[in-house]
Amino acid sequence: MFLTFTPMKTMTCKELGGACMEEFTAETFEEIAELSKKHAEKMYAKGDQAHTQAMKEMQDIARSPEALDKWMQEKKKEFEAK
Numbered sequence: 001m002f003l004t005f006t007p008m009k010t011m012t013c014k015e016l017g018g019a020c021m022e023e024f025t026a027e028t029f030e031e032i033a034e035l036s037k038k039h040a041e042k043m044y045a046k047g048d049q050a051h052t053q054a055m056k057e058m059q060d061i062a063r064s065p066e067a068l069d070k071w072m073q074e075k076k077k078e079f080e081a082k
Helices: 029-045 049-062 065-081
Strands: 009-012 023-026
Touching: 009 029, 009 065, 023 029, 029 049, 029 065, 049 065
Parallel strands: none
Antiparallel strands: 009 023
């Protein structure tokens, strides 16, 4: 019997479209995206202006399903390349 090993990968908030160098580590892109989202929400709630601006930029991207899909695919490729 073989065990499948999925390596943990790390990306920063900034690499994921955010505003700081906080690092997130996860096995999948979906997990790391969720960690980044929770971090952004926490920083927004604290009134952090840099993160608020980054969230506004993401909202602009999200207005276009095509742009959002393209952005997500690019970030997923970056994650997988690590």
